[in-house]
Amino acid sequence: MKTMGPAKLEVPSPKDFLKKHSKEKTLPPKKKFERNEPRKPPVPLRTDHPVMGIQSEKNFINTNAADVIMGVAKKPKPVYVDKRTGDKHDLETSGLVPKYINKKGYGVTPEYIRKRNEEVKKAQEEYDNYIQENLREAAMKRLSDEERVAVLQGLKKNWEEVHKEFQSLSVFIDSIPKKIRKQKLEEEMKQLEHDIGVLEKHKIIYIANKQ
DSSP states (O other): OTTTOSOSSOOOOTTSOOOTTSSSOOOOOOOOOOOOSOOOOOOOOTTOOOOOOOOOOOOHHHHHHHHHHHSOOOOOOOEEEOSTTOOEEESTTTTOSOOSTTSTTTTOOOHHHHHHHHHHHHHHHHHHHHHHHHHHHTTEEEOOHHHHHHHHHHHHHHHHHHHHHHHTSOSOOOSHHHHHHHHHHHHHHHHHHHHHHHHHHOSOOEEEOOO
């Protein structure tokens, strides 16, 4: 006990040592086998003979002939041949027969698509009414196509004049006034190009009325 101290647990007795086969599992007691399913009939003996001499009074020839005469002729299955060797394939599933265009509902818009289109149309009308109301409140004016084309042509003409003036500048920019003049022309051309791009991209333009 010098290093570990006194034992805190009860020390096992030397008599309780591990014995041979003490940890092996014991099998349950043996039971008698009982068959729950019925037995199959026994195999016939070699001395047993089948019943002989039983005959049917049915005339199979006449019955088969009557069935063929009274029955509906079977239609041959439609096939198509795609090679000279005579390879046959089913015609109905080949896509060569106009099968779907003969349906009753072919070409008719489905009900759910019509409902969805009506909902989209209604939502668009409500949105347009909302925009128109806001435009009236904000006193906005819509440019007509003629006015938009006229403004666009005027902007292009102004751009050509500014570009012509820019081309007439001297090659050497050796003074501050020349630099300021060049910078001003570049900014005007850039603004005109931006305005021209906006008018060409958007067909509908609204402007604020001056009070």
